[in-house]
Amino acid sequence: MFHGRVVPTFVTRQLPKPSRRQFMFGVSYVGAALLIGCSSSEAPAPAKDADIAQAGAEHPAATPPPPGKPSPFEAYLAVGADGEVTVYSSQFEMGQYSYQGLATLVAEELEVPIERVKVEGRAGNPAWYGNLTMGGALQLTGGSSSIPTSWQRYREAGAVAREMLRQAAAQQWNVPLSEVEARDAAIVHNGSGQRAEYASLLQAAAKLTPPTEVALKSPEHWTQIGKDSTQRVDARDKVSGQQTYTIDVRLPGMLYATVLHSPRFGGKLSSFDATVAKAVPGVVDVVQISRGVAVVANTTWAAIQGRRALKAEWDNAAAETRSSSELFAEFEQLAAQPGSLALQRGDNAAALAASNKQIEAVYRFPFLAHAAMEPLNAVVHREGERLHIYGGLQMPDVVQGTCAQIAGIEPAKVDLHVMKTGGGFGRRATPDSDIFVEATEIAKALNFRAPILLQWTREADMGAGRYRPMHLHKVKVGLDADGKISAWDHSIVGHSIFAGGPFASMMKDGVDPSSIEGVVDSPYAVPSMEVQVQHPASPVPVLWWRSVGHTHTAYVMETLIDEIAEASGQDPVALRLALLKPDARERGVLQLAAGRAGWNEPAKPGIHRGIAVHSSFGSFVATVAEVSKSDSGGIRVERCVVASDCGVVVNPDVVRAQLEGGTGFGLSAFLGERVDLEGGAAKQSNYDGYTVLRMAAMPKIEVHLLKSAASPTGIGECAVPPIGPAVANAIYKATGKRVRDLPFKAAS
Missing domain, CATH: 3.30.365.10 (Aldehyde oxidase/xanthine dehydrogenase, molybdopterin binding domain)
Structure with a gap:
């Protein structure tokens, strides 16, 4: 395909x-x-691109196998x-x-x-x-x-x-x-x-x-x-500053481009007037592409100036026009209605009706931008019958096939030059190869007469990019007379990543697996559980975001477990251990994190602790968070103790760095990140409005690795899910308030 x-x-x-x-x-x-x-007895032939210079020369393209012959190497x-x-x-x-x-x-x-x-x-x-x-x-x-x-x-x-x-x-x-x-x-x-x-x-x-x-x-x-x-x-x-990225590629005769997209998701171009834009010094051409209008210039800055001068009219008949608050209102109405069944264990309705006590909660998770340091970019250059593509190739085969079709050549004639990239977090793994499609369309519109470096600005990346989907969870948990969980009713409403795209086959009975991971496979012993899901449609493009569905499912599960512990008069760690099987690997990291954090010892004056444990991508992470509250009521995360079991640790320092970075990444989302829609357009456009974690707010992080002989599992995303609920549980200890609308700053 x-x-x-x-x-x-x-x-x-x-x-x-x-x-x-x-x-x-x-x-x-x-x-x-x-x-x-x-x-094979052949080596791959070196790239034959005589025009590759500077950064491009450092990244030879892989040579696909000739037709009819086995893979050469x-x-x-x-x-x-x-x-x-x-x-x-x-x-x-x-x-x-x-x-x-x-x-x-x-x-x-x-x-x-x-x-x-x-x-x-x-x-x-x-x-x-x-x-x-x-x-x-x-x-x-x-x-x-x-x-x-x-x-x-x-x-x-x-x-x-x-x-x-x-x-x-x-x-x-x-x-x-x-x-x-x-x-x-x-x-x-x-x-x-x-x-x-x-x-x-x-x-x-x-x-x-x-x-x-x-x-x-x-x-x-x-x-x-x-x-x-x-x-x-x-x-x-x-x-030494010698590391090259896509933005550093320089080819003879290269032109630079930016794109004007619809301010509303789903808007279509009606018309544009390029007169003023073409008058900007350095602007070479203005061309229409599938997703908007591209300005091509001798420099990136000239292209940006030309784009700002461009006048365009948009058809919003099929565009998103609702605000985030309107979407959440719709989600809440849907959560009260039957959805697609994702899990049915036991007679949950009867168990819930017979429960002695019930805990009810509604959680709201906003759109999130990936906000990588390096905005999207790509270089496309045609030389003879071969098309050269430079960029952050997270899904290279998809890029190769898609861009070959646009250029009208066989995929084997597309040479991919893999560039290092300043962050991705899922943003560069787009099934439709968005940035590469745009760059190829621009080059084609110019009859491939020059190499094209397409550079999105930060504003384009946030305003026309892909988001972590909005989700709403509505949960009702039943407890029996002994305080044990007897029923769990869980409704999830959120935009689907997989529906309608090339990975639609991963949908099962109308359920996007990325929306339910971390809930339907929870390791906790819950005798009766029902999970229903609904995926309302929207033109807003959504995509996986570091740790995907675990970003919200872990938060719901781990904060609710704390509520259950309080309602049943149990210690949060003791309850989790009681709900886990004897051989569950979550037990090891839970006990390690709790032990190293001094869970069973009194916290320092003014310090409040919370804990969470979660498994994702085959690995297990537990986090203890310590927070303080100022006299004015402000919350500061002071310390995080993180324990991980990811099997054999190949590079301990790298694993520690990923756990530290993942903790900061998840904490950033919890404390302040959100994309709000107003009239179907993104309100936030840069780091001034989309508030990623600042260095001054980064807590002290201690990482402990559980020794294991199991085959290695992933670690890049696994610290993200538990940090939010761990901090939220600590905040409850400090303030007596549950955090259910994220991010925390918007909820406080």
Whole structure:
């Protein structure tokens, strides 16, 4: 559907033994580099874009397989003549340090110091880079899956390279293979002490038949996995200002563009007058595209000035014209009506009617912008029959297929240049490839006569972007005479991310799974539970936002558990433990966070504690929040203790950073973020109105990692869900007020 071609699917192979795995790899030797790949004797040809300059030259495009031929190379890594290792990443880097994780996996097995590893993003062939956690047919960075999808694949690539280099050395020295070992980017003979750097063995290794079985290192022999690295693979470029992003790409003859979108979501262009805009110095042209009008100029600033001078009329017949308050009023009416059944456990109506006590609550969650530091941008350049696309390619296969159709070429002729990006949080994983579609349409309107760098302003990103959907939860919980939960009636109303789009097949019986995750799969023992969902339509475009549905479902579940604890006279931690199965992994992080926070000890004077625990994307996080209240009633979050179980921790410092960042991200949404609609248009347009967390409001954060031998699970999103309810529960202790309308500043 997205690619215009048949997409092969990865098949996950079973381990014959715990430490061994069979797989076929092909090898080739090109330009004094040993390239490790799958079932191929060819290396990917280098990008042939003579016009790529400056930043563009640093990001070669992946070469798709020629029609009728098998994939030429499964490019996971290359060992250069200088001994430097390049890891080709299937995962998009947007500040979450996926590159660091993949580099560590390869370096561990290849026995190479991380200081000698660099990473490049690759895309354009799902047979090489399909996300294994999602079936393998689509390359996608999301769902906190970078390490889970790479855990076996990249370690195996490093192990194959290691074994072939060992074999080459053993043959060259005429010694048994058992007497040579890989050590510090070289092969060493234990008997004679002979040593050969990898570079000197490359040609010989490339001629060998790759092993069909290879042993991965056992955990007790790991020297890099699970250890704090002193070197980040991209640290030098970042601190020296040499790191390049899409906005830094410079190609000869490049033009710059911005787009004027409808101020109301769903509005259609009726007409426009470009006379004044074209008179702005530097403006080259003004062209209509599918979503608005683009101004093209010699500089981005000239394009922005031209857009401001542009006059346009819009047809709002199909546009959203309601305000956020009107939408919430509609949601509340819908919540009182029957919806699509998402879960039915027991005779909930009877159990609720027979309950001794009931707790009722209504929660409102506003639209949220992703608000990444780098607004959306893309570069499109056609050279002959090939189309080059540069940008934050979170869903590259979709971009490749969509833009190929616009340009009128085969997807195999679209070369994708993966750029690092200043944040994403889900915004760059758009099923309709919005920014790339616009850039391609602009380039096409100009007959592809020049490379186009399309740059959205912050105002465009917030006013015409995609939002975390609005949701309303209406819940009624029944307690029996002993204070135990006997019934749980839960109605959810919110805009659907999946309905009507390319992922509509994920809808089941009218239910968007992203709206109910964290509720229907709650680990708490609730004997009777009914969950109904409704998805009212709106032209407002919605999208996944860091931790998706867990952003609101965890909040509802974890604040209600605290209310139940108070109503039944129980300690919040004790109640949660009583509701969890003995083997539930939530127990470990809950006890760890509570213990490290001193839950059972009196808090310092003026400090109030709250706790929450939640599982998302296969990982488990518990957060204890401590808040203080000023004499004027102001609330400040002073300290957060975060405990996580994400299986094997590949990079502890990266995991800690993600837990800290996720905590701040979720806290920011809880304290002040919201997008309000007025007459169908977004009221907030920049950081002055959309108030993300300031440094001065960031609390002290302590992170504790639970040791685990389980396979690694995701961590990029998992600290976001529990921070809001933990703080809300602490605020109740401080003020006696429940926070049910978010954000907190708007509710206080």
